[in-house]
Every structure is written in C-alpha cells, then in structure tokens.
Amino acid sequence: MTERTVLISGAGVAGRTLAYWLARAGFRPTVVERAAGLRSSGSPVDVRGPASRVAERMGVTAKLREASTSAEALNFVDDAGRRTGRIPTRLFGADGDIELPRTDLAAILHDAAREHTEFVFGDSVTELREDAGGVDVTFERGGPRRFDLVLGADGLHSAVRRLVFGPERAFVEHMGVYIATLPLTGPPADPAAIEMYNSPGRAVAVHPSRGHGIAAFMFRGDAVPGFDHRDTALHRRLLTETYEGAGWLVPQLLEQVRTTDDLYFDSVSRVRMDRWSTGRIALAGDAASCVSLFGDGSSLAMAGAYTLAEELGRTPDDPAAAFRRYETAHRKLVEPKQRAVPAAAALLIPATRGGLAARNFGTRLLPLVSAARRLVPARAA
Numbered sequence: 001m002t003e004r005t006v007l008i009s010g011a012g013v014a015g016r017t018l019a020y021w022l023a024r025a026g027f028r029p030t031v032v033e034r035a036a037g038l039r040s041s042g043s044p045v046d047v048r049g050p051a052s053r054v055a056e057r058m059g060v061t062a063k064l065r066e067a068s069t070s071a072e073a074l075n076f077v078d079d080a081g082r083r084t085g086r087i088p089t090r091l092f093g094a095d096g097d098i099e100l101p102r103t104d105l106a107a108i109l110h111d112a113a114r115e116h117t118e119f120v121f122g123d124s125v126t127e128l129r130e131d132a133g134g135v136d137v138t139f140e141r142g143g144p145r146r147f148d149l150v151l152g153a154d155g156l157h158s159a160v161r162r163l164v165f166g167p168e169r170a171f172v173e174h175m176g177v178y179i180a181t182l183p184l185t186g187p188p189a190d191p192a193a194i195e196m197y198n199s200p201g202r203a204v205a206v207h208p209s210r211g212h213g214i215a216a217f218m219f220r221g222d223a224v225p226g227f228d229h230r231d232t233a234l235h236r237r238l239l240t241e242t243y244e245g246a247g248w249l250v251p252q253l254l255e256q257v258r259t260t261d262d263l264y265f266d267s268v269s270r271v272r273m274d275r276w277s278t279g280r281i282a283l284a285g286d287a288a289s290c291v292s293l294f295g296d297g298s299s300l301a302m303a304g305a306y307t308l309a310e311e312l313g314r315t316p317d318d319p320a321a322a323f324r325r326y327e328t329a330h331r332k333l334v335e336p337k338q339r340a341v342p343a344a345a346a347l348l349i350p351a352t353r354g355g356l357a358a359r360n361f362g363t364r365l366l367p368l369v370s371a372a373r374r375l376v377p378a379r380a381a
C-alpha cells in the first residue's frame with residue numbers, strides 16, 4: 001500500500017509538530033515554508049499543559065529545558081525605573097511549564113521532524129483544487145504537485161485559509177492592541193525578570209531571552225485603515241508617534257527600532273471560524289484559532305497538531321471524520337483561552353490612569369493572595 005501524502009503549509013510550531021506525528025501515524029509529510037529558513041523571531045513562548053505531554057512523548061523535554069529562559073518575575077516600573085509592582089511568573093503557570101525563545105522551540109521541533117519529512121523553504125501555495133481523490137496544489141516557485149491531504153498551519157495570515165475559506169477580514173478580529181518586538185543589542189538590565197513600563201494605553205517590556213533582551217511594545221489602538229504587517233516604514237512611524245514623550249528606557253529602545261533589521265509588528269488578533277476543515281483540507285494552530293499573544297498559542301498549536309495527527313492516524317481512509325473529531329476535542333481547549341484575551345490585555349495594558357493604579361495595587365496583594373491560598377486546605381477551597 002502506498003503511503004498517503006500530506007502537504008503542510010507553514011513550518012511553525014503547529015506545522016513541525018504535525019509533520020512529526022503524521023510521519024509516526026504512517027503518512028508522508030511535506031512542509032512548505034514561505035521563509036527562507038528557520039525564523040529569526042526570538043520572542044519567548046511557553047510549552048505547558050497538554051503541550052508538555054506532547055513534548056514528553058516526542059522525547060524533546062530535556063532539550064526544551066536546556067533552551068529555557070530565566071524570567072522569575074514580571075516587574076512593573078515607573079518613568080524613573082523604580083519598581084511599582086511585581087508578579088512572580090510561577091503564579092501564571094504550573095510546575096513543568098517551560099518558557100523558551102520561539103526560534104529554539106522551532107529548531108527543536110525541526111530536529112525531531114526532519115528525518116521523516118520533506119521540507120521546502122522559500123515557497124508558498126497559490127492555488128488548491130480538490131477532487132474526490134486528492135488535492136492539486138500550485139506554488140509560487142516550485143512546480144505543481146498532488147497530495148492526498150492539505151493542512152494549513154501557516155499562522156495568523158494563513159494562505160490556506162484565504163484560498164479555501166475566504167478573505168482574512170471574515171475571521172481575523174483585531175483586539176484593539178498592536179504588538180512590536182525586536183531583539184536588543186545588549187543584555188537586559190535584570191536577567192531574572194521581565195521589566196514592564198506602562199502609561200495609559202501603552203506598555204513596553206524588556207524580556208530576558210538567553211543572554212540578551214527582547215523588547216516588546218504593546219499599545220492600544222483601533223484598526224489602522226490599510227494596515228500591512230509587512231510595511232516596516234509604517235511600523236516605525238506608528239511606534240515613534242505612539243511612544244513620543246514616554247519615560248524609562250523608551251527613548252533608547254526607540255533608537256533601536258529605527259536601526260534594527262528584525263522588527264516584528266502586527267495587530268494582536270483572534271481568529272474565530274465556524275469550522276476548521278472542508279473535504280481534504282484542514283487548518284491547525286493560529287491559522288484556525290489564534291488566541292493572540294495573550295493566550296497559550298504555542299501550547300495550543302502543539303496540542304492541536306498532536307490531536308489532528310492522532311485522529312488522522314485512527315481513520316486514514318476517512319479524513320472528514322478525523323477532522324470532525326479533532327475539531328470537537330481541540331475546541332474545548334481553545335475556547336476558554338479565547339474568552340480570556342480581553343482580561344489579559346486589561347492586566348498588561350490598562351487603558352486609563354485609574355486602571356493602571358488599580359493594577360499596580362493589585363500586584364502588591366498577589367503574594368498575600370497566593371500565601372492565603374496555600375493556607376486554605378484544598379477540600380475547603
């Protein structure tokens with residue numbers, strides 16, 4: 001019997017996890033990635049909850065730990081850099097959670113998947129034509145090919161979703177916040193803490209990431225008409241205008257915004273769809289259900305990819321049934337995270353001076369709240 005072929009669009013967290021598990025389930029995966037090689041964005045992401053179990057089964061937990069970052073607390077600072085609040089990062093998660101730069105996560109997943117996967121870098125799908133027996137795919141650069149199945153794991157701005165389900169505006173919801181990140185040239189001032197500066201509607205954080213810092217700018221703003229996530233000149237202008245007059249290290253960080261060649265900038269968005277599949281084509285990760293950076297997007301991407309591959313392995317002759325089971329199971333993890341996005345945004349980027357003061361006061365109470373929780377017996381809670 002010939003192996004079933006699967007094209008996966010996107011070599012991100014979901015795409016590489018899918019490739020690994022589909023090969024284990026008896027499929028022959030090909031991954032097409034638009035970027036020329038491994039992504040450079042070092043923004044820290046988390047592997048936690050169900051994704052920790054997926055990592056364990058892949059035998060990559062030790063490697064993930066080796067690459068983990070060192071942030072033990074999120075410190076809020078004022079104009080002069082004085083600390084105004086502190087949240088220990090262990091309050092966000094559980095034992096076994098690992099935070100690491102996305103580049104390292106991608107590289108570790110790549111190593112796990114590459115033996116049984118064909119990777120094609122620097123290309124993208126342009127047309128998908130499905131019939132009863134398979135999907136004919138055309139590419140920007142490579143010649144046309146035919147696959148049994150096509151999976152879109154190509155992120156927030158998914159090409160597969162656009163080609164099969166319709167334009168981005170039907171599914172992508174701007175959450176009223178923009179995010180920009182860039183790697184810093186020097187080490188962070190505090191290698192054990194994320195430092196965050198706020199003024200109403202604006203936040204800037206410096207995050208330690210294995211020896212160097214990553215700066216993140218997050219600000220509230222309505223959707224910019226004609227916004228293009230690839231227009232770096234526009235991004236530089238928006239950041240300079242938005243952060244004019246800000247204190248702390250912001251003027252120096254803006255200087256680096258002007259000179260860096262590695263600026264990431266996008267709208268913080270949620271993706272919501274009524275269905276994640278049709279016929280022989282399905283979506284995974286951010287392409288299907290982005291929870292924005294305020295959710296557990298990387299963990300959900302790994303967990304969803306595992307479930308999708310597992311279900312396809314159970315009924316390889318009936319992909320539609322497998323896609324339905326995957327969607328039913330994975331939506332249970334995704335939906336609570338999607339509902340929590342506005343609350344997380346309010347915590348990190350309060351819109352008003354009053355909201356900011358309340359947030360900072362609340363963080364001073366957090367150690368008390370968590371100590372009280374430990375004193376209350378679990379049964380009484």
Ligand SMILES: Cc1cc2nc3c(=O)[nH]c(=O)nc-3n(C[C@H](O)[C@H](O)[C@H](O)COP(=O)(O)OP(=O)(O)OC[C@H]3O[C@@H](n4cnc5c(N)ncnc54)[C@H](O)[C@@H]3O)c2cc1C
Pocket residue numbers: 009010011012013014015032033034035039043044045046047102123124125153154155156157158159160179181284285286287291292293295296297298299301
């Ligand atoms: C700044 C920032 C901070 C974040 N912080 C956290 C965090 O702390 N914790 C957390 O859990 N999550 C975080 N996230 C979210 C997390 O990064 C994503 O949810 C996760 O990476 C989703 O994985 P994915 O594989 O679906 O998409 P991605 O990892 O985005 O991968 C998609 C891949 O598809 C490729 N691609 C795009 N278009 C095409 C195309 N047309 N053809 C071929 N390939 C294509 C892209 O180049 C990319 O490699 C953060 C996100 C951002 C932006």
